Amino acid sequence: MTDWNFMTLIIVIALFALWKLEFIATLLNLRAFPDTVPDELADVMDAGKLDRARDYLRVNARFEIIQSITSLAILLVFWFLGGFPWLDSLARSIFPDSQVLAGLTFLAALFLGQSILTLPFEIHETFVIENKFGFNRVTPATFVIDRLKGLLLAALIGLPLAAAVLWIFHHIPHAWLWAWAIVTAFQLLLTWLAPTYIMPLFNKFTPMPDDELKQEIEKLGDQCGFPLSEVFVMDGSKRSTKANAFFTGIGKQKKIALFDTLIEKSSTPELLGVLAHEIGHFRCGHIKQRIAVGIAQMFVIFYLLGLATDPDGAFARVLFDAFAVPEISPHVGLVLFTILLEPVSKALSVAANAWSRHHEFEADAYAVQSTGDHAPLANALKRMTADHLSHPTPGKLRVWLDYSHPPLIERLRAMRG
DSSP, X not given: OOOOOHHHHHHHHHHHHHHHHHHHHHHHHHHTSOSSOOGGGTTTOOHHHHHHHHHHHHHHHHHHHHHHHHHHHHHHHHHHTTHHHHHXXXXXXXXXXXXXHHHHHHHHHHHHXXXXXXXXXXXXXXXXIHHHTTOBOOOHHHHHHHXXXXXXXXXXXXXXXXXXXXXXXXXXXXXXXXXXXXXXXHHHHHHHHIIXXXXXXXXXXXXXXXXXXXXXXXXXXXXXXXXXEXXXXXXXXXXXXXXXXXXXXXXXXXXXXXXXXXHHHSOHHHHHHHHHHHHHHHHTTHHHHHHHHHHHHHHHHHHHHHHHTOTTOHHXXXXXXXXXXXXXXXXXXXXXXXXXXXXXXXXXXXXXXHHHHHHHHHHHHHHHHHHSOSHHHHHHHHHHHHHTTOOSSOOHHHHHHHOSSOOHHHHHHHHHO
């Protein structure tokens, strides 16, 4: 059993406060749903679709509340029944002569346990909620294969990286600095490799035929000075009816991937408006800015992680005592620090989301300027909002907490202006 200290109290209060804040945001978001179709969406949404979007929001809200209560309860039960010291002791008994292997066992067990506990929620969301509203196209076989691929990738990629970090913390002075450098380099490498080697494991990317649409896309790229190397069509319809598009690639060679569902539902001008918006992120320097800020944020996190795993540090001792773990170690410290950091991470994400919303307005403005008309992008965004049954007027607290994109109506008004 866990003995309470002031750190225990701080973490528990912070976790409950964070849950309460999310709960209030969910309720206010439900209240903010309009009774009638907003004028800006009258051409793509009728009363029937508005009611369906309201039902979709309510079902997802109930699901998220139940999921959050369950996750918090499981964490607290595992914590206060002494789960962390028990699992640490078990891992050390399996590999008494290797701190790194014992640490990997500890981390892998927690990862697998979390995956198993969240699996019923993933199944319900995919095959009950998304099925009910006509979005899901994932077959049970595809679902199982995706999860097995995810576990295999986690083992092939995550275990070696975790082993390297743990070895550094056990053997090298100023370990947090070297670990930060290794993880940052790995993330940049993965960003470069993922579009070519990882994403095709889950979706099929077919080169777009040399038709009018591709020619217009290439023309837009040349007009915007965007180094476009390849244009792909992704089989998004394999899993969902929802539509999207994205850019991949680092450096001068960029690739565009369009969901087949987006091509099916959009006109050529609308597709060009969406792509001009994405190009705007590159031309305005948003991608480089976000990478730089992410690296700086990771630097601070690893510095704090160093304090949380210092065997001679007072902060680490208080943190480990809060979870009743007798021996300070990097692998346990990583998990405990992650729990402690959750409320802080939420605060950081609020700032990051506000910054991201500002970037979205800039990218919209770039798209309007480069295409000479706001209507194509506006029409595409309105159609996606209606087709995805998205909240047309989300609550301000929910936007403040979680929205990386501005609410649709704000974007439409900004583009018109």
